[in-house]
Amino acid sequence: MADLSSEFIGIRSPNPFWLASAPPTDKAYNVVRAFEAGWGGVVWKTLGEDPPIVNVSGPRYGALLGRDRELIGFNNIELISDRPLGVNLEEIKAVKKDWPDRAIIVSVMVPCEEEPWERILPQIEATGADGVELNLGCPHGMSERNMGAAVGQVPEYVEMVTRFAKAHTRLPVIIKLTPNITDIVYPAEAAKRGGADAVSLINTISSLMGVNLDTMCPSPTIDGQASHGGYCGPAVKPIALNMVADIARRKETAGLPISGIGGITTWRDAAEFMALGAGNVQVCTAAMVYGFRIVEDMIDGLGNWMDEKGYDRVEDFIGAAVPGVVDWGKLNLNYVEKAHIDQDLCIKCGRCYIACEDTSHQAISVSDNGERVYKIKDEDCVGCNLCTNVCPVENCITMHRLESGTDPRTGEAISSEYMNWGMHPKNPYGKSQK
Amino acid sequence: MRALLEHMLKTSDLDSPGLSPEEYAENFSDLHPPLDAHQAAVEADRCYFCHDAPCVTACPTGIDIPSFIQKIATGNLRGSAKKILDENIFGAMCARVCPTEVLCEEACVRNTGENKPVAIGLLQRFSTDHLLAGGVQIYNQGPDSGKRIAIVGAGPAGLSCAHRLSMLGHSVTVFEAREKCGGLNEYGIAAYKVTGGIAQREIDYVLGVGGIEIKPAQTSGRDFSLAGLRENYDAVFLAMGLGGINQLGLQGEDMDNVLSAVDYIAELRQTDDLASLPIGQRVVVVGGGMTAIDIACQSRRLGAGDVTLVYRRGAEEMGASAFECDLARTDGVKIIYWAAPVRILSEEGALQAVEFEKTRANGAGGAGSPTGTGEKFIIEADMLFKAIGQAFESTSLEGFAESPELSKGRIVVDAAGRTSLDGVWAGGDCVAGGQDLTVAAVQDGKVAAHSIDSYLRGEAGENNG
Ligand SMILES: Cc1cc2nc3c(=O)[nH]c(=O)nc-3n(C[C@H](O)[C@H](O)[C@H](O)COP(=O)(O)OP(=O)(O)OC[C@H]3O[C@@H](n4cnc5c(N)ncnc54)[C@H](O)[C@@H]3O)c2cc1C
Ligand SMILES: Cc1cc2nc3c(=O)[nH]c(=O)nc-3n(C[C@H](O)[C@H](O)[C@H](O)COP(=O)(O)O)c2cc1C
Ligand code: SF4
Numbered sequence: 001m002a003d004l005s006s007e008f009i010g011i012r013s014p015n016p017f018w019l020a021s022a023p024p025t026d027k028a029y030n031v032v033r034a035f036e037a038g039w040g041g042v043v044w045k046t047l048g049e050d051p052p053i054v055n056v057s058g059p060r061y062g063a064l065l066g067r068d069r070e071l072i073g074f075n076n077i078e079l080i081s082d083r084p085l086g087v088n089l090e091e092i093k094a095v096k097k098d099w100p101d102r103a104i105i106v107s108v109m110v111p112c113e114e115e116p117w118e119r120i121l122p123q124i125e126a127t128g129a130d131g132v133e134l135n136l137g138c139p140h141g142m143s144e145r146n147m148g149a150a151v152g153q154v155p156e157y158v159e160m161v162t163r164f165a166k167a168h169t170r171l172p173v174i175i176k177l178t179p180n181i182t183d184i185v186y187p188a189e190a191a192k193r194g195g196a197d198a199v200s201l202i203n204t205i206s207s208l209m210g211v212n213l214d215t216m217c218p219s220p221t222i223d224g225q226a227s228h229g230g231y232c233g234p235a236v237k238p239i240a241l242n243m244v245a246d247i248a249r250r251k252e253t254a255g256l257p258i259s260g261i262g263g264i265t266t267w268r269d270a271a272e273f274m275a276l277g278a279g280n281v282q283v284c285t286a287a288m289v290y291g292f293r294i295v296e297d298m299i300d301g302l303g304n305w306m307d308e309k310g311y312d313r314v315e316d317f318i319g320a321a322v323p324g325v326v327d328w329g330k331l332n333l334n335y336v337e338k339a340h341i342d343q344d345l346c347i348k349c350g351r352c353y354i355a356c357e358d359t360s361h362q363a364i365s366v367s368d369n370g371e372r373v374y375k376i377k378d379e380d381c382v383g384c385n386l387c388t389n390v391c392p393v394e395n396c397i398t399m400h401r402l403e404s405g406t407d408p409r410t411g412e413a414i415s416s417e418y419m420n421w422g423m424h425p426k427n428p429y430g431k432s433q434k
Numbered sequence: 435m436r437a438l439l440e441h442m443l444k445t446s447d448l449d450s451p452g453l454s455p456e457e458y459a460e461n462f463s464d465l466h467p468p469l470d471a472h473q474a475a476v477e478a479d480r481c482y483f484c485h486d487a488p489c490v491t492a493c494p495t496g497i498d499i500p501s502f503i504q505k506i507a508t509g510n511l512r513g514s515a516k517k518i519l520d521e522n523i524f525g526a527m528c529a530r531v532c533p534t535e536v537l538c539e540e541a542c543v544r545n546t547g548e549n550k551p552v553a554i555g556l557l558q559r560f561s562t563d564h565l566l567a568g569g570v571q572i573y574n575q576g577p578d579s580g581k582r583i584a585i586v587g588a589g590p591a592g593l594s595c596a597h598r599l600s601m602l603g604h605s606v607t608v609f610e611a612r613e614k615c616g617g618l619n620e621y622g623i624a625a626y627k628v629t630g631g632i633a634q635r636e637i638d639y640v641l642g643v644g645g646i647e648i649k650p651a652q653t654s655g656r657d658f659s660l661a662g663l664r665e666n667y668d669a670v671f672l673a674m675g676l677g678g679i680n681q682l683g684l685q686g687e688d689m690d691n692v693l694s695a696v697d698y699i700a701e702l703r704q705t706d707d708l709a710s711l712p713i714g715q716r717v718v719v720v721g722g723g724m725t726a727i728d729i730a731c732q733s734r735r736l737g738a739g740d741v742t743l744v745y746r747r748g749a750e751e752m753g754a755s756a757f758e759c760d761l762a763r764t765d766g767v768k769i770i771y772w773a774a775p776v777r778i779l780s781e782e783g784a785l786q787a788v789e790f791e792k793t794r795a796n797g798a799g800g801a802g803s804p805t806g807t808g809e810k811f812i813i814e815a816d817m818l819f820k821a822i823g824q825a826f827e828s829t830s831l832e833g834f835a836e837s838p839e840l841s842k843g844r845i846v847v848d849a850a851g852r853t854s855l856d857g858v859w860a861g862g863d864c865v866a867g868g869q870d871l872t873v874a875a876v877q878d879g880k881v882a883a884h885s886i887d888s889y890l891r892g893e894a895g896e897n898n899g
Contacts, residue, residue, distance in 0.1 A: 067479035067507065069472075347546035350485030372488065392482050393547055 002306035003313045004299060006040060008279045009172045009197040009257050011130045013040035013103040016314055017270065017298050020261050020282035021046050021107035021133060021176070024292070026081065028091035032098075037292035038299060041103025043200075043282060046080035046135045047088050049110050049120065053079040053142075059220035062209030064235060073235035074285045075209050077220065077227055079141045080109055085123070093127040105174065109135040109147050112157060117164040124169070131171050134161060136187075137178035137203025139230050149203070152178035155190035162194025174259060177201040177243075179236075184243040189252045199247065200259035200282060202240045204230020233285040237263030241276055245325045248277025265294075267301030274314065275321035334419045336402040337383035339363075339376045345396035348372040352387035352397060360386050379408040447784070448691060448712040448816060451737030458708045461735035465626045465761075466530075466556060474560040478507040481552045484543055489554060492541035494869065495522035495877045499538060503557055515565035516572055518558055521880075523597045524590050526566055526636045527619050528873045529559035530627045533724075535757045537873070566632075566639055575645040576603030581890045584609065584667040586654050586830070589617020590872050591862025592673035593640050594879030595886075600645035602887045607667070608646060611653040615641075617675055617862075619872065621700040624728040626735070655832035664857060669886045672831075672838075672845060672853070672860035673879065676824035682720065686778035687820075691785045695719065695729035695821035702732060714817030715739035718788050719767075720775050721821030722746070723753030723870075729819045730767040741767045742813055746774040746793050746804050753870075774806065778818065787814045826864050841866040851882030859886055 006016040018041040019025050019034055026045040034042060055078055064073035081088055096104050106129045110116035124132055136158055138148030151157045158175065165173045175191035177184060179202040188199050206228045209219045218226035240262025247253045260278025264270050265286040273281050286294055311317050341352070341364075353374050356364045363380035364387065367373035376387075388397040402414050421427055453461070469477060481503040489499045497518050505514035518525035534540075534555040542551030565572070581604045585592045588610035596606045614620050619633040641648070654660055654674065663670045679694050681687060691714065702711060713736040719726050722745035730743045743762065745752060748771050752759065762769060770790075777789040789812045793804035826844045831837050838853035839846040844866040851859040861878025863870050868878070 067475045345547075347543040348484075348488070349482040349543045350487075351482055354485035366486070372486070 002303050002311060004303055004306075006280050006314055008103075008259065009131070009174070011041070011103050011105070011172060012101075013280070014101055015040035015295075015299050015302075016274065016280035017041075017295050018043060018103060018105070018259070018280060018282045019287060020284040021105075021135065022284040022288070023078070024284060024287045027083065027088070028095050031091075031095050031104075034287075034292045034295075035095075035099045035102050038295045039102070039292065040280075041105065041130075043105040043107050043133050044088065044092055044129075046107040046109050046138070047085055047120070047124070048080045048108070048147075049116055050085050052082045052084055055079055055082050056222050058222045060229075062220040062229065064209065064233075071233060071285075071289050073207075073231055074233035074288070075207050075220070075229040075231050076204070077140050077222075077229040080107075080135070080138070085120075089123055089127050092124075092129055096128045096130075103131075104129045105131045105133050107133045107135050107176070109138070109142060112146060112151055112161060114164045114167075117161070118168045121165060121169040121171075125171055129171065131174060131197075132165065132169060133174040133176050133200060134165055135176050135203070136161065137176045137201070139178060139180050139204055139206045140228055149178040149180055149206075152176075152187055152203070153181050155186045158187045158190040159194040162191050162196045166195040172197040174198045174200050176203055176261075178203050179239060179243055179262075180206050184246055185250050185252055188247045188256060192253060192256050196256070198257035198259060198279070200261055201243055201247070202236065202262045204232045205236055205239065207231035232262065233289075234263045234265055237269060241272060244273055244278050245276040245322065248319060248322045249325050267298045267305065270298060271302060271305060271317070272321075274318045276325070277319045277322050279318060280314075329421045331420060332418045333421060333424055334415045334417055336407050336414055337385075337399040338378050338381045338402060339383065339385070339387050339397055340400050341374055341376060341387075341397050342395070343373065345393050346374060347393055347396075348374070349392060350374065351390045351392065355386050355390045360384055381409065448714055450709050450712055451715075452709055453737050457737075462625050462629070462708065464629045465624075468563060469553070469556050469560050474506055474557060477553050477557055478503045480544065481507075482543060488541035488543065489538040493521075493538045494871070494873045495528075495880065497521045497525070497538075497558075499554055502561060503552070503554070506557055506561055511561050511564045512568075512570065512572070514561035518562055519565070519572070522873065522876050523594055523640050523880075524619070524636060524872065524876045525558055526562035526632060526639075527590070527623075527628070528876065529555050529562055530632065531619075531623050532871070532873050533755045533757065536755050566635055571639070571642045573597070573601055573643045575600050575643060578605070579603040579890065581605070581668040582607065582666075583669045583671065583886060584663040585671045585673060586660070586663070587611075587617060587673035587675055587862070587864075588615035588648060588650075589673060589675050589862060589875060590619055591675070591864075591875035591879040592617070592671065593637065593646075594876040595671045595673065595859075595861065595883045596646045596879075597640050597643055598880050598883035599886065600643050602883065604645075604668075604887070604890070606646045607649060609649045609652040609654060609658060609663075611651070611674075611677075613650050615648060615650070617875075621703055622696060622725075623703075623872070624699070624732060625703055626732075653830070655830045660831060664855075668857070668890055670858045671851075671879070671882055671886065672858065672864060673862045673875070674827075674830050675863045675875075677827035677830060678825040679820060680823040680825050682775055682820055682822065684775060684778050686780055686785075689778065689780055689783060689785055691816060692778065692818045693820065695721070695725050695819040696824060698819065699725070699729060699732065702736075708736060711736060713738045714815070716814050717741045717817045717819065718813055718815040719743040719819045719821055720745075720788075721819075721823070722751070723821065723823065724758065725824075726819075726821035727754040727758045727762050727767075729821055730762050731765045733817075733819070734765045734767060738817075741765075742770060743767055744770045744773050744775070744788075744790055744813070746772065747795070748772060772804070773811070774804070776806075776810065779812070785815055785818060787812050788818055824863070844868075849881075850885035851878055852885060857889075 004015040021043040025042040060078045062075040106124045136152035142148035143150040175196045258278045260273030261282040264283045270281045353364045363377045365375050391397045483500045487500045502514045502517035538554045539551040544551050585608045588608045615637050616633045717733045717738045719730045733741050772793045773790040776791045779787040791806040792809040796805045838855045845860040847865045851861045859882040861882050862875035
């Protein structure tokens with residue numbers, strides 16, 4: 001059986017699955033239940049200075065649901081911990097004592113000056129916690145008070161606050177980044193410059209969930225009004241993956257440890273984050289939707305998959321997919337695929353046909369002898385993959401590489417040579433850049 | 435015929451088994467309970483929104499099924515109902531009575547992969563019920579054309595034609611032999627398919643378009659003449675369905691407790707008190723169509739002990755669908771194929787049993803009557819239902835100076851519903867070569883209405899009857 005134990009910036013946990021700083025890690029009661037369920041670690045719900053903040057007493061969550069009420073996206077306007085600092089610190093200390101093998105990281109957010117950091121960090125250190133995570137990512141509420149994303153959106157502040165933290169604690173420091181920014185590498189690089197041990201991402205994305213068309217109130221609604229919240233859950237996973245991969249591959253940040261967060265619901269999601277360079281992962285929404293026991297299959301599924309693939313330890317595949325992520329300009333333009341429809345699997349719904357006909361390349365024919373038979377016209381197919389995406393039957397439409405001969409669409413010979421845009425004869429600014 | 439049945443039911447020595455009110459309610463409750471909003475959303479999501487969808491072709495009225503389902507998915511229920519009713523004004527009834535398993539749902543591409551079509555019928559019911567419950571009228575009369583059209587028969591064919599003609603601006607008078615409108619919707623369809631008074635609620639909605647005058651208790655050939663209609667109206671649409679039934683041709687067929695299934699069902703549909711209906715303990719049904727299945731199932735549900743349905747051909751040839759046969763079996767009906775009745779056995783005028791002869795195909799590839807094998811058997815019976823098909827009553831055409839051409843006793847029409855007589859159209863069960871389904875009757879009425887409209891507006895090619 002594969003070894004799932006994880007060591008992330010020197011912090012050990014029996015598996016790479018941590019709960020992200022959020023309601024599931026709000027207090028000892030939840031955290032103990034999470035550890036009982038098997039979670040490898042937790043990032044405690046963000047602590048601030050006393051007096052504690054005051055949350056709204058109405059709906060603080062909203063959801064994007066599928067037709068069968070499957071939760072696709074989730075949104076919240078909750079602030080940081082609303083419990084006194086001392087209570088949180090005492091609980092952290094007690095839980096850590098009882099669960100020495102699990103990771104406890106304490107998330108923290110205080111104003112953008114050195115003093116408050118100097119005050120709070122030693123108190124956190126005294127609990128015996130394994131590390132701190134600086135919440136520079138929360139996009140709602142706290143950002144109006146010049147904390148959270150208001151800091152994370154300005155690389156100079158990120159660097160400065162990271163320095164404050166590093167100056168006042170010996171614990172490993174993780175900087176939690178906000179995705180509400182144009183290029184994630186800028187704040188990540190700033191964190192690195194400030195001496196961060198790692199970054200974690202993503203925090204939530206600024207969002208409004210919708211509008212009630214009867215009352216004209218946006219949602220989630222508090223007394224007829226709404227304020228933007230943070231979006232998370234399965235819908236944000238592709239956005240988070242891209243940001244994780246960017247930090248992992250760009251030379252400015254390559255090598256900076258990453259804790260991957262955003263929409264992780266299954267072991268597969270987790271493995272994808274890790275393959276793109278995350279050393280471990282954090283989960284919030286999936287636990288809030290299904291409860292803590294989902295970690296059982298995360299552990300079991302990841303272990304079985306690793307056994308199948310022959311990975312002994314998580315380090316064996318962390319970052320394995322990073323080399324595959326490149327700039328568009330590095331893609332091989334000599335590579336040609338064509339779609340193929342398996343007539344035995346085809347149920348004749350015609351979705352591929354209408355998608356390609358109306359919105360792509362008119363590359364699918366409907367047979368004219370009265371039978372509904374859909375076929376790819378290789379001479380028109382650009383290999384775009386739209387048909388495979390809209391086909392309701394798995395593996396019915398598949399993409400196949402043309403290895404040799406000519407491409408019936410362009411009439412050009414298939415070349416096995418690699419050629420990117422920089423090398424391409426049609427590039428007016430072409431320069432060879434293998 | 436009906437008076438005779440009433441008499442028989444009154445004088446029958448048979449009793450009702452007197453089920454409890456709860457048992458009747460349970461037995462005659464909705465066969466397919468409606469979807470709730472969540473179920474409908476989930477089911478609508480299963481529709482692939484096919485290109486050139488095969489279900490649309492399979493629907494005799496050509497409803498744009500993917501579109502109406504998509505509108506359910508987006509929460510646009512009124513738009514969804516309108517998509518349905520634009521093609522089939524009896525969409526609520528058809529959602530309940532159509533044999534979807536051999537129509538739209540049979541064509542659903544979901545069958546190929548998983549053998550489970552989208553529940554089109556239930557979705558159609560969901561959106562049309564929503565419209566009927568809301569009571570919002572989405573149709574109105576077209577600008578007055580000054581033309582007057584007479585329709586004979588207020589069944590689905592007649593009223594579908596009336597509705598479309600009114601939308602097209604013509605004023606319509608419907609002559610109906612019975613007290614109530616609806617034809618077999620009201621008097622024929624199995625009770626558990628049309629619960630909650632849906633037939634009349636739907637008719638109210640259909641007539642709500644305006645411009646349709648109903649003349650009840652008017653039987654053509656008796657109370658008025660068709661020749662007169664041709665004189666007084668600009669066009670005539672004949673939709674009188676099938677008033678008669680086929681007879682077994684056996685001695686003793688007029689005996690007490692040997693009944694027409696159609697007439698018995700009409701009583702069942704009209705009664706307020708199911709416990710007042712006498713039903714046998716050993717019921718035999720002869721026939722293989724929808725009527726046979728319906729009377730067999732409803733007999734069981736009324737409390738009959740043994741119910742045996744005997745059909746002279748095999749399961750394949752049966753007019754009732756496999757689904758209907760399964761329903762009958764589930765209800766405890768015994769089905770015997772390849773046997774035909776040869777003798778009614780009685781004692782002192784009271785039905786005792788029916789003798790059958792086993793049959794086999796006559797070798798002509800299923801066409802023609804099966805031949806008897808000589809092997810016989812007897813089934814005890816205290817009630818015998820005849821359900822071997824309905825027949826067109828040509829007396830209803832009396833009064834025509836010339837009769838429209840008939841074929842196998844039904845009216846001959848072309849694709850637009852025109853009969854051989856100029857200015858006279860026909861549709862529904864009374865025409866030759868039809869499907870004998872509600873939905874087909876609705877389509878006939880709609881098609882004829884458009885043909886009549888073109889004719890009255892003098893459009894090219896329509897004037898040559
Ligand atoms: C027992 C039974 C069960 C059925 N179940 C189903 C089912 O589940 N699904 C399905 O799709 N189809 C079913 N059918 C068939 C369906 O009911 C018919 O195909 C459909 O009703 C035909 O419509 P129509 O308008 O042509 O005739 P009808 O519905 O028969 O209407 C004809 C109307 O004309 C009136 N009329 C008759 N003669 C005269 C006259 N001389 N003058 C004035 N008015 C006259 C009648 O009173 C009646 O109102 C069933 C039929 C029967 C008998
Ligand atoms: C209700 C709620 C409260 C949250 N509170 C915090 C918080 O206090 N501190 C923080 O760093 N992140 C907070 N987050 C963000 C999550 O930790 C996490 O980064 C984000 O939800 C993405 O992960 P997910 O898709 O697995 O939920 C919160 C998220 C939710 C849903
Ligand atoms: S891959 Fe794209 S272009 Fe080719 S057939 Fe499919 S949809 Fe059309």
